[in-house]
Amino acid sequence: MTEGVLAGITTAVAALDERQSIALVKQALEGGESSVRIVRAAQDGMQTVGLRYEQQDIFLAGLIMAGEIFRAIMDLAQPGLENELVGDASGHVLLGTVAGDIHDIGKNMAALTFRMFGFTVDDLGTNVSPERFLEAVKAASPDIVGMSGLLSAAFTSMRDTVALIKSHADELTRVPVTIVGGGTIDEMAARYIGADHWTTDAMEGVRICQGFMEGIRRPVAGAR
Numbered sequence: 001m002t003e004g005v006l007a008g009i010t011t012a013v014a015a016l017d018e019r020q021s022i023a024l025v026k027q028a029l030e031g032g033e034s035s036v037r038i039v040r041a042a043q044d045g046m047q048t049v050g051l052r053y054e055q056q057d058i059f060l061a062g063l064i065m066a067g068e069i070f071r072a073i074m075d076l077a078q079p080g081l082e083n084e085l086v087g088d089a090s091g092h093v094l095l096g097t098v099a100g101d102i103h104d105i106g107k108n109m110a111a112l113t114f115r116m117f118g119f120t121v122d123d124l125g126t127n128v129s130p131e132r133f134l135e136a137v138k139a140a141s142p143d144i145v146g147m148s149g150l151l152s153a154a155f156t157s158m159r160d161t162v163a164l165i166k167s168h169a170d171e172l173t174r175v176p177v178t179i180v181g182g183g184t185i186d187e188m189a190a191r192y193i194g195a196d197h198w199t200t201d202a203m204e205g206v207r208i209c210q211g212f213m214e215g216i217r218r219p220v221a222g223a224r
């Protein structure tokens with residue numbers, strides 16, 4: 001039954017049908033469905049919204065509507081996410097949506113997921129310039145710099161940010177690992193950006209960073 005409800009959520013979000021999206025999310029939650037799976041289903045619907053926009057089947061108002069629907073779904077799913085996503089990783093993440101981009105739904109989800117797994121997150125907000133990232137890296141010495149963005153133009157901002165941080169490595173007490181995220185990033189974009197890691201999924205991003213933190217904590221063989 002729940003697979004059908006999840007598919008219904010994807011379809012309702014894609015159709016920008018707020019009432020149906022909310023009704024199905026409530027039904028899924030009441031049926032004991034995982035909040036992670038519910039949010040993933042909604043995220044798939046958002047991809048279709050993007051395609052509809054590209055094909056000029058919907059316009060800017062449709063994107064705005066999609067954002068509102070996703071927010072409403074997150075309000076319902078968040079308590080469940082907080083129960084499901086638990087971990088005791090520690091590590092400090094500096095996070096922001098890069099210059100020129102104001103998409104923040106994914107960034108906020110990434111922030112929530114990192115926090116749920118025990119990371120400390122400093123969220124710099126949206127439209128964050130490379131210089132602002134560097135300034136914050138110098139001030140806070142984070143383990144990880146996470147950059148979010150969905151626009152093609154954001155890939156250039158990500159590339160500039162990664163390059164600026166690397167070019168100041170000798171002034172930093174710790175060179176942070178860099179990870180970029182966003183549903184429009186692919187292998188080719190990732191290669192262009194040059195960050196250490198990339199992902200289109202917040203959970204996967206957290207796992208990558210957990211692995212990185214474990215790696216730096218593991219004592220070197222033979223060391224006292």
Ligand code: B12
Nearest residue numbers: 050067102103104105106146148151152181182183202205
């Ligand atoms: C909703 C939406 C909007 C809303 C955003 C609301 C908000 N507050 O964020 C509004 C209406 C503001 C908007 C505006 C625009 N948008 Co828009 N938008 C979308 C849409 C439909 C969904 C994005 C979304 O929220 N997805 C759901 C979230 C949860 O997914 P996500 O972001 O991928 O995040 C997940 C992972 O990627 C990951 N993640 C994200 N960041 C990070 C970071 C780290 C470190 C980690 C580890 C993980 C991680 O975690 C999340 C959960 O798993 C997309 C379509 C798409 N394919 O994405 C278009 C899309 C991104 N928009 C697009 C466009 C063109 C625009 C506008 C230029 C439209 C216009 N003419 O004005 C403006 C740009 C404004 C700007 N300067 O940024 C295009 C971009 C095309 C391109 N390649 O450049 C897209 C792809 C639509 C399309 N197919 O044409 N948009």
